[in-house]
């Protein structure tokens with residue numbers, strides 16, 4: 001696991017995982033872009049979550065609601081009121097602003113004294129249509145789940161769902177954070193994977209415990225080390241405005257234990273409030289179902305997976321080459337998350353027949369797996385480059401490949417190599433993924 005923030009930030013940029021947004025203009029407001037490897041990793045995390053929710057459980061269906069919703073939604077949900085606000089203080093000298101709970105008595109930038117705290121709503125405001133007046137104000141959603149509540153009846157009726165059932169959704173959310181910080185940990189634009197489990201009120205406590213366990217296991221099954229994961233009960237006085245009970249799943253980042261997912265018992269807060277404000281009856285039979293929510297940030301979990309997989313090997317793993325004197329980096333991502341499944345490497349690049357065969361193999365694998373073709377540098381150097389980004393298999397084409405119509409497949413974790421017939425290669429890799 002990574003031991004410093006600076007290492008993981010520079011690794012993420014150097015290997016094409018995460019770039020600062022608008023970098024050529026000096027960056028912008030703690031926004032980040034996911035590079036070619038970052039987007040593969042992100043898509044793999046989303047797929048792992050989606051499959052876990054909708055394939056493993058036949059009583060969970062999916063939804064993709066819009067980011068912009070009627071402002072009435074945010075009134076009913078409590079987000080427009082003080083419920084969704086942080087306390088902000090301003091330095092009287094340099095006028096920098098901070099979240100009150102992040103700092104002590106003095107300004108951390110200049111030591112100046114601070115104003116009294118005032119509430120700052122975290123919703124991002126925008127206008128719908130050409131006129132920028134109060135009537136056209138709406139907000140970018142600060143959490144994705146409200147689209148699930150407003151579609152509760154649509155989903156239930158069209159899919160003939162019976163309580164208990166769940167609705168899963170992945171999508172962008174926005175919060176005008178006062179102090180976005182810690183790289184992609186706290187940003188103003190992020191993606192959430194949320195599942196709302198609708199159940200009978202009497203079953204809510206049992207469902208809560210079930211989902212807490214399921215969610216912890218999801219991370220462990222995807223390779224997060226047990227010692228770096230924990231569940232923390234949120235004290236009553238710190239509960240979000242909608243929750244009766246909350247447990248944070250926390251990961252041990254280089255900057256400390258931090259929340260990556262929230263499990264919430266939202267009771268009937270959302271359905272009863274939307275019923276009241278919209279005048280639509282959102283009851284199931286004669287009661288409001290209670291909601292157990294699991295809510296995880298894609299970016300935050302990606303950050304945790306990256307930190308956990310990042311491994312430094314002093315002296316390197318190969319003892320036969322010069323690299324033995326350096327620190328080698330390996331990304332031990334789970335096979336389902338690794339951005340590149342296979343790299344195709346011609347042993348040498350100055351033999352046209354080897355290069356031609358390697359390109360044929362690359363074209364054979366490409367439709368089935370995310371692959372890279374790399375012919376530059378020594379073979380040892382190319383193996384290390386692939387280990388560093390977590391590539392599962394390196395496939396080498398050498399002179400023997402012509403005689404035997406086979407290739408060498410090197411395993412990332414064991415470094416063991418075995419020869420595989422080209423006709424069996426796709427199936428051989430598929431079996432191991």
Ligand code: GAP
Pocket residue numbers: 142143144145175177184185186187188189190191192194259260261262293295296297298299300301
């Ligand atoms: N619907 C409930 C909800 O949104 P939350 O605890 O406010 O609950 C859930 O957020 C998850 O969303 C967090 O655990 C985190 O992973 C992610 N998240 C929240 N704010 C974030 C931010 N500013 N930047 C990145 N991820 C964030």
